Amino acid sequence: xxxxxxxxxxxxxxxxxxxxxxxxxxxxxxxxxxxxxxxxxxxxxxxxxxxxxxxxxxxxxxxxxxxxxxxxxxxxxxxxxxxxxxxxxxxxxxxxxxxxxxxxxxxxxxxxxxxxxxxxxxxxxxxxxxxxxxxxxxxxxxxxxxxxxxxxxxxxxxxxxxxxxxxxxxxxxxxxxxxxxxxxxxxxxxxxxxxxxxxxxxxxxxxxxxxxxxxxxxxxxxxxxxxxxxxxxxxxxxxxxxxxxxxxxxxxxxxxxxxxxxxxx
Amino acid sequence: xxxxxxxxxxxxxxxxxxxxxxxxxxxxxxxxxxxxxxxxxxxxxxxxxxxxxxxxxxxxxxxxxxxxxxxxxxxxxxxxxxxxxxxxxxxxxxxxxxxxxxxxxxxxxxxxxxxxxxxxxxxxxxxxxxxxxxxxxxxxxxxxxxxxxxxxxxxxxxxxxxxxxxxxxxxxxxxxxxxxxxxxxxxxxxxxxxxxxxxxxxxxx
Numbered sequence: 401x402x403x404x405x406x407x408x409x410x411x412x413x414x415x416x417x418x419x420x421x422x423x424x425x426x427x428x429x430x431x432x433x434x435x436x437x438x439x440x441x442x443x444x445x446x447x448x449x450x451x452x453x454x455x456x457x458x459x460x461x462x463x464x465x466x467x468x469x470x471x472x473x474x475x476x477x478x479x480x481x482x483x484x485x486x487x488x489x490x491x492x493x494x495x496x497x498x499x500x501x502x503x504x505x506x507x508x509x510x511x512x513x514x515x516x517x518x519x520x521x522x523x524x525x526x527x528x529x530x531x532x533x534x535x536x537x538x539x540x541x542x543x544x545x546x547x548x549x550x551x552x553x554x555x556x557x558x559x560x561x562x563x564x565x566x567x568x569x570x571x572x573x574x575x576x577x578x579x580x581x582x583x584x585x586x587x588x589x590x591x592x593x594x595x596x597x598x599x600x601x602x603x604x605x606x607x608x609x610x611x612x613x614x615x616x617x618x619x620x621x622x623x624x625x626x627x628x629x630x631x632x633x634x635x636x637x638x639x640x641x642x643x644x645x646x647x648x649x650x651x652x653x654x655x656x657x658x659x660x661x662x663x664x665x
Numbered sequence: 666x667x668x669x670x671x672x673x674x675x676x677x678x679x680x681x682x683x684x685x686x687x688x689x690x691x692x693x694x695x696x697x698x699x700x701x702x703x704x705x706x707x708x709x710x711x712x713x714x715x716x717x718x719x720x721x722x723x724x725x726x727x728x729x730x731x732x733x734x735x736x737x738x739x740x741x742x743x744x745x746x747x748x749x750x751x752x753x754x755x756x757x758x759x760x761x762x763x764x765x766x767x768x769x770x771x772x773x774x775x776x777x778x779x780x781x782x783x784x785x786x787x788x789x790x791x792x793x794x795x796x797x798x799x800x801x802x803x804x805x806x807x808x809x810x811x812x813x814x815x816x817x818x819x820x821x822x823x824x825x826x827x828x829x830x831x832x833x834x835x836x837x838x839x840x841x842x843x844x845x846x847x848x849x850x851x852x853x854x855x856x857x858x859x860x861x862x863x864x865x866x867x868x869x870x
Contacts, residue, residue, distance in 0.1 A: 506855050513851065514843060515786055521841030522774060523766035529827040530761065535743030536729075538825060539691055 693736030734824035
């Protein structure tokens with residue numbers, strides 16, 4: 401491995417133009433990055449340590465450390481390392497991982513449940529202790545002032561009527577109204593959902609679940625209104641085999657055309 | 666021991682002094698505190714305390730001498746509770762809700778502990794329970810975790826109200842661990858519930 405420092409930009413060379421001569425690749429660093437991202441160079445086969453060594457050689461040849469370039473290099477090489485480590489780890493079958501996960505999750509959940517149980521029982525014990533101590537009282541009165549080791553006087557001026565008045569005055573002033581502009585109120589209109597449903601209808605049959613996949617509750621509710629509206633207008637019909645089952649929606653014969661025009665308006 | 670005569674009062678014994686200090690102190694007094702205040706050695710204080718404990722033994726007086734919260738303190742006899750309630754119109758300590766008791770147990774055993782950790786163990790938020798316990802003085806803030814979360818611990822009031830000398834009086838928490846059979850049943854139930862969920866289809870959420 402050998403480093404060919406490019407002098408095109410003088411001493412302050414961008415890291416992109418760092419010339420590399422590795423087993424797998426020879427050329428500027430940025431080309432290597434591009435090829436890796438396009439998966440034309442296999443990152444798993446590339447020895448990143450060699451890239452680091454090449455950079456260190458380059459630094460030595462240059463005799464001075466350019467912080468900006470160094471930072472750039474570290475960021476890039478770190479990203480490559482992360483990418484590579486992920487590639488190496490994902491070698492296992494994904495399905496296998498999915499199989500393990502519920503069992504592991506259950507095990508973890510169990511551990512937590514046991515822990516929670518332990519402290520619930522401990523709480524019960526505390527309750528018994530409290531019960532046993534029922535009726536035992538202690539002196540609650542503070543020590544009389546003349547018996548205390550240290551006497552804390554209210555600080556000077558804190559009891560002046562002016563201060564009290566000012567404090568009360570502040571309380572009486574109406575505070576500015578709190579702006580709620582940052583809270584986005586979700587606005588979903590029936591018209592929007594009508595358009596959405598008609599779009600689906602044009603493609604043929606669909607299920608209600610499909611129509612609201614990934615939607616929030618508000619959208620689901622409004623979509624249901626829209627569906628009822630379509631039914632009322634005689635545009636759609638639906639079937640549901642059982643309670644909570646899938647709702648299959650389909651267009652009612654020869655109604656689609658006539659009504660599509662109406663919504664547009 | 667009934668009524669003290671004048672000569673005894675003029676030459677107070679250590680017992681008398683210790684009794685007086687206990688009467689005055691709002692918080693439990695440790696043997697060391699008593700020894701320093703009375704300027705005698707700890708063993709003498711101890712013997713004075715045991716003599717006092719004898720006199721205040723349960724059932725003898727309206728007041729009892731208790732070793733609680735890292736020291737000694739005078740407490741009312743439970744027999745006086747009804748009258749005390751009428752006089753003060755306030756219960757000595759309001760009962761704890763299950764959430765408060767659980768939170769208190771977690772703090773008592775795992776202190777110092779932060780609110781997120783309590784919530785993790787309980788599986789539900791502990792904010793309101795923590796706030797109530799703080800307000801009642803059963804727990805107090807004791808520093809911050811390395812991540813900046815407030816850490817909670819129990820204080821003297823907790824030990825006093827629960828009749829504990831020190832936190833070591835609390836039984837080992839492991840004694841409430843479920844038996845292996847119970848664990849197995851729990852695990853089985855959990856896995857069955859998991860399968861039932863998985864069977865209902867991934868589109869459910």
